[in-house]
Amino acid sequence: MSRDAVPPPVRLGDYQPPDWLVDTVHLDVRLHPTASRIIARLALRPNPEGREGSPIVLDGDELSLKSLALDGVPLAGTAYVVTPTALTLLAPPQRALTLEIETVVNPSANTKLMGLYRSSGTYCTQCEAEGFRRITFFPDRPDVLAVYTTRVEAEREEAPVLLGNGNPVESGAVEGTSRHYAVWHDPWPKPCYLFALVGGRLDRITEDFVTATGKRVALGIYVEPGKTERAGYAMDALKRSMRWDEEVFGCEYDLDVFNIVAVADFNMGAMENKGLNIFNDKYVLASPQTATDADYANIEAIIAHEYFHNWTGNRITCRDWFQLCLKEGLTVFRDQEFSADARSRPVKRISDVRLLKGHQFPEDAGPLAHPVRPDSYREINNFYTATVYEKGAEVVRMLKTLLGDEGFRAGMDLYLDRHDGDAATVEDFLACFADANGVDLTQFALWYAQSGTPQVTVSGRWDEAGRSYRLDVVQTLPPTPGQSEKLPMVIPLAIGLVGPDGADMALTPDDGSNAERGVLLVTQPRQSFVFRDIAERPVPSLNRGFSAPVKLSSDMSTADLLFLARHDSDPFNRFDAAQTIALSHLVEATAAARAGAALPAPDALVAALGATLDDGALDPAFVAQALSIPSETDVAREIGEDVDPDAIHLARTALRRAVSGALAPALEAIYAHHAPSGAYSPDAASAGRRALRNTCLDLLAAGGTAGSLARAQAHFDTADNMTDRFFALSVLAHTAPLAREAALAAFHERFREDPLVVDKWLALQAQIAEPQALERVRGLTHHAAFAWSNPNRVRALIGSFAGLNPTQFHRIDGAGHALVADAVIDIDGRNPQLAARLLAAFKSWRSLEPMRRASAEAALRRVAEKPGLSPDVTDIVGRSLG
Numbered sequence: 001m002s003r004d005a006v007p008p009p010v011r012l013g014d015y016q017p018p019d020w021l022v023d024t025v026h027l028d029v030r031l032h033p034t035a036s037r038i039i040a041r042l043a044l045r046p047n048p049e050g051r052e053g054s055p056i057v058l059d060g061d062e063l064s065l066k067s068l069a070l071d072g073v074p075l076a077g078t079a080y081v082v083t084p085t086a087l088t089l090l091a092p093p094q095r096a097l098t099l100e101i102e103t104v105v106n107p108s109a110n111t112k113l114m115g116l117y118r119s120s121g122t123y124c125t126q127c128e129a130e131g132f133r134r135i136t137f138f139p140d141r142p143d144v145l146a147v148y149t150t151r152v153e154a155e156r157e158e159a160p161v162l163l164g165n166g167n168p169v170e171s172g173a174v175e176g177t178s179r180h181y182a183v184w185h186d187p188w189p190k191p192c193y194l195f196a197l198v199g200g201r202l203d204r205i206t207e208d209f210v211t212a213t214g215k216r217v218a219l220g221i222y223v224e225p226g227k228t229e230r231a232g233y234a235m236d237a238l239k240r241s242m243r244w245d246e247e248v249f250g251c252e253y254d255l256d257v258f259n260i261v262a263v264a265d266f267n268m269g270a271m272e273n274k275g276l277n278i279f280n281d282k283y284v285l286a287s288p289q290t291a292t293d294a295d296y297a298n299i300e301a302i303i304a305h306e307y308f309h310n311w312t313g314n315r316i317t318c319r320d321w322f323q324l325c326l327k328e329g330l331t332v333f334r335d336q337e338f339s340a341d342a343r344s345r346p347v348k349r350i351s352d353v354r355l356l357k358g359h360q361f362p363e364d365a366g367p368l369a370h371p372v373r374p375d376s377y378r379e380i381n382n383f384y385t386a387t388v389y390e391k392g393a394e395v396v397r398m399l400k401t402l403l404g405d406e407g408f409r410a411g412m413d414l415y416l417d418r419h420d421g422d423a424a425t426v427e428d429f430l431a432c433f434a435d436a437n438g439v440d441l442t443q444f445a446l447w448y449a450q451s452g453t454p455q456v457t458v459s460g461r462w463d464e465a466g467r468s469y470r471l472d473v474v475q476t477l478p479p480t481p482g483q484s485e486k487l488p489m490v491i492p493l494a495i496g497l498v499g500p501d502g503a504d505m506a507l508t509p510d511d512g513s514n515a516e517r518g519v520l521l522v523t524q525p526r527q528s529f530v531f532r533d534i535a536e537r538p539v540p541s542l543n544r545g546f547s548a549p550v551k552l553s554s555d556m557s558t559a560d561l562l563f564l565a566r567h568d569s570d571p572f573n574r575f576d577a578a579q580t581i582a583l584s585h586l587v588e589a590t591a592a593a594r595a596g597a598a599l600p601a602p603d604a605l606v607a608a609l610g611a612t613l614d615d616g617a618l619d620p621a622f623v624a625q626a627l628s629i630p631s632e633t634d635v636a637r638e639i640g641e642d643v644d645p646d647a648i649h650l651a652r653t654a655l656r657r658a659v660s661g662a663l664a665p666a667l668e669a670i671y672a673h674h675a676p677s678g679a680y681s682p683d684a685a686s687a688g689r690r691a692l693r694n695t696c697l698d699l700l701a702a703g704g705t706a707g708s709l710a711r712a713q714a715h716f717d718t719a720d721n722m723t724d725r726f727f728a729l730s731v732l733a734h735t736a737p738l739a740r741e742a743a744l745a746a747f748h749e750r751f752r753e754d755p756l757v758v759d760k761w762l763a764l765q766a767q768i769a770e771p772q773a774l775e776r777v778r779g780l781t782h783h784a785a786f787a788w789s790n791p792n793r794v795r796a797l798i799g800s801f802a803g804l805n806p807t808q809f810h811r812i813d814g815a816g817h818a819l820v821a822d823a824v825i826d827i828d829g830r831n832p833q834l835a836a837r838l839l840a841a842f843k844s845w846r847s848l849e850p851m852r853r854a855s856a857e858a859a860l861r862r863v864a865e866k867p868g869l870s871p872d873v874t875d876i877v878g879r880s881l882g
């Protein structure tokens, strides 16, 4: 291969079992800021399932090899080869043997935040997906499971806390030195991506948890000194997660300790290392003064997610990285269910679907589309995507819908039992559900293999004379990169027929379809379903609870949608009916704005929202969701091609103003009704009331009247918690240019010492939809609060600009695209994962109108032409342009 040649992709079909297995790993890690020394003792043996007589090939990345011995004897230089990516023992004896490898790494210079690095002085590790090879030479693949014993040693002064996976074994001083050590042993065989250690000066909170069978577990959350009072909510969420997993999935914790460490510099949200989760501090630290209700909900969900991985990911891991959804989709499903039980189930479903449609649908519709289980990759770090996570969770949810609660639980029980200790595949997972329920899931498995969002078109006809109702369903799956031909999918379509009185009619299907539970089984390109004894014309409520992740279109009239928005017993569809009305209004209004014509009046939407506001029986959190006007990105997705973000912005701003004007009295009444009483509490009911009150504040301010802006200012000035304060600040920043600067300055002054709050301040400014936003963002990159080295800062400023400010990112002069491309190029030299994620913001570039499309393409090409790009960015830019 020539020097510049791109390595070939890794393919699922090329999977080979490892040639060598590792039974035990003993690590001795001597922490040092610039030269940490790792002595690894690996007990290896040939894999009976591997190729006979193979060399031992160990992965490595940016390692300095100091010594190498086989069974205690130093190896001759001719016996092995070291390259930048591997250490190969050319002709090892074909028997069990011990390899001792000494490497040195520089954690302070590790800006990729993969392997062993330092975050504000704390030593920590990140090994998923392929970071362990940056600590020592190792078969860095998830199907090599070993039992780890880790000794961590450091200067006591620098790192009084020393943590590892598993249970603590011993600790003490290193005699005659200022150093100390701790030994940790993890009895559960695991792949190296679950390895972790931490060393630092940290404070902690502790609690005990007693498991279902009476075992006591010591829980610890470690945070930066002085921040322990912000870890209480995470601890509470952890204990609730542990109990829930016992009760709902029968999963009990399996070590004596469970530790969580929060660090400031982290590429993702958090990591499920066995017994030692490492978190981005954004998802641990919360206080009423610094965290919003949304932050609290995210902390709860991510604490649960990482904890749930202990079984779905750790006890049962993935055979290879193509199976990533096996742990991620399933674990997202589990954390969604946990939050649904802890909070309001309908509201959780609505927000999960909004996330799916907002992030995954565009991914599925653009050049980065890939199956839930990809079949090839160039850089695995680029596959921690909305498709693998969120669509992966939807696929598990569909299994539950198809099999029912008991059938699903039977499949899960079998999976947890049959594959405990395994590195499993999607096929293994599905086989458990098929075997436990006696069903064939061959067609269902297409959800893992075919990319793209199915389009489902439904039309309904009531036969008055025959007293029957017929639904004709057509499914298509558009072509996606690498997949031009598609097969029909299994689509569980939950439905109801709503009678004129607003109640659900009894469903008596003509065929054997699964309609008793209200679920139609769509398996063919075209299918019809007939229901008997339908004496009156019903309104169909389709894809209830968003039972299948599809794009649904129907011949439903606005009047029928309005009816559903008022009466549907399914809360998701009640919400969705109003959203559909809003979206079709916005599509029409955008076209009018582009044509310079008068914008249509939003009478139907005003009627739908008005009815929602008037219904005192509804949960405030639900009403807040129902009142939210679809985002500009939602509208762009609905339009799909030749998108003009400025026209969308105009149409949406006008709609918000019109709704504000029409509903002002009701909005004011609700705002007044939900005035806060008592101290702040992050519980779901209180958060719901705040969400509703703040949504009213926002909609009222959209009217732009002096009174509504004064209300927002007063809301900001008198807020006693971050949710209200930040919401009011956003309202002022977006709708009150005259009040904006003073409010932003006051907010910054108050929270300047608090990086997580400063992130909110950065993100908000990056989202202002006016031409000065670009200069503001550029200016903020020089602000003392900003640091290119910290992923949270970069995501807050550059990520928010690219992802949440469509008019300015897609400026017609191309300056927004250029700014993000420049940032990507700059960041890539330091942190390729972060750079690649930012670049993925271009994923919908082909749907833009021609001028903006050309500018996006030029920016992408400029990135592509930069010499020395990382594999991460090379992969994203290549697929984006491909």
Ligand code: 0A1
Residues within 6 Å of the ligand: 126, 128, 129, 267, 268, 269, 270, 271, 272, 305, 306, 328, 384
């Ligand atoms: N498994 C983690 C996600 C994760 C993936 C890669 C990372 O590398 C920087 C970090 C975390 C999860 O699902 O939470």
Ligand code: ZN
Residues within 6 Å of the ligand: 305, 309, 327, 328, 331
């Ligand atoms: Zn996960």
